[in-house]
Amino acid sequence: MTDQTLPPGEPSRLHGWRATLHEVIFEADTPAGKAFDILLIIAILISVAIVSLESVPEIRAQYGPQLRTAEWVITILFTVEYVLRLLCVNRPAAYATSFFGIVDLLAILPTYISVIIPGTQALTVVRVLRLLRIFRVLKLVQYVSEARTLTVALRGSAKKIFVFLFVVVMIVVIVGAMMYLIEGPAHGFDSIPRSIYWAVVTLTTVGYGDIAPGTPLGRLLAVCVMILGYGIIAVPTGIVTRELVREDRTRFTTQVCRSCSAEGHDSDATHCKYCGSAL
Numbered sequence: 001m002t003d004q005t006l007p008p009g010e011p012s013r014l015h016g017w018r019a020t021l022h023e024v025i026f027e028a029d030t031p032a033g034k035a036f037d038i039l040l041i042i043a044i045l046i047s048v049a050i051v052s053l054e055s056v057p058e059i060r061a062q063y064g065p066q067l068r069t070a071e072w073v074i075t076i077l078f079t080v081e082y083v084l085r086l087l088c089v090n091r092p093a094a095y096a097t098s099f100f101g102i103v104d105l106l107a108i109l110p111t112y113i114s115v116i117i118p119g120t121q122a123l124t125v126v127r128v129l130r131l132l133r134i135f136r137v138l139k140l141v142q143y144v145s146e147a148r149t150l151t152v153a154l155r156g157s158a159k160k161i162f163v164f165l166f167v168v169v170m171i172v173v174i175v176g177a178m179m180y181l182i183e184g185p186a187h188g189f190d191s192i193p194r195s196i197y198w199a200v201v202t203l204t205t206v207g208y209g210d211i212a213p214g215t216p217l218g219r220l221l222a223v224c225v226m227i228l229g230y231g232i233i234a235v236p237t238g239i240v241t242r243e244l245v246r247e248d249r250t251r252f253t254t255q256v257c258r259s260c261s262a263e264g265h266d267s268d269a270t271h272c273k274y275c276g277s278a279l
Helices: 016-026 031-054 057-087 092-096 099-113 120-137 141-156 158-182 192-203 216-246
Strands: none
Touching (some): 016 031, 016 057, 031 057, 031 120, 057 092, 057 099, 092 099, 099 120, 141 216, 158 192, 158 216, 192 216
């Protein structure tokens, strides 16, 4: 049986250089692991700064070649790091399809794609998502726990929010059609889609002001939509808040599973809750 097909509950089989590499790259509990993550965070910040500076015409005109060279150097380093992460886990596919695995891949792809499609290197700002590892590096486990609580609450309220948004869509379509009939092209409501756009802008209390009703009946309808908008804003907030109250606050650890690279385990856990491997 290979490492790729470990049965649930069997200890992970990392030995030698793979075990050492995993400890350095994935663990923040050791001096080497913490130093690696800190260097990684610094590299991420530098990379995001380079991409941001390159978007400024004056800076790009004067330092363009130097910035692109620095970006390629960092991209190659991140590529090597990504490959090493795949090599030091028992189940590379599990890591590659995890949240951080996908973010790590997206962090290096834009630079390579820019060779074919110029300008796509700006998408490398997605690397800022990798800074989420700072919670693990700085031992901010309580924030990891809070993030997990929020995630579970959002997942639990997803169906309710979907129904709520479906109702909102029906409201803006009906209001848009009514405003189109009431105002018409004379006041800028020259089509139902444009009227629906106005209804969305008004209901969400954004109020761009690029189109506005001019008749008394249209303004009355607009007032009703504005008042309704304030009430609608509170609905999803209440739904999520209820799920947050119901969610049991559990303490989590920064321990990373050596088999599937999953995080967010309970502080007293001895086995991974996702693949069953020993922690």
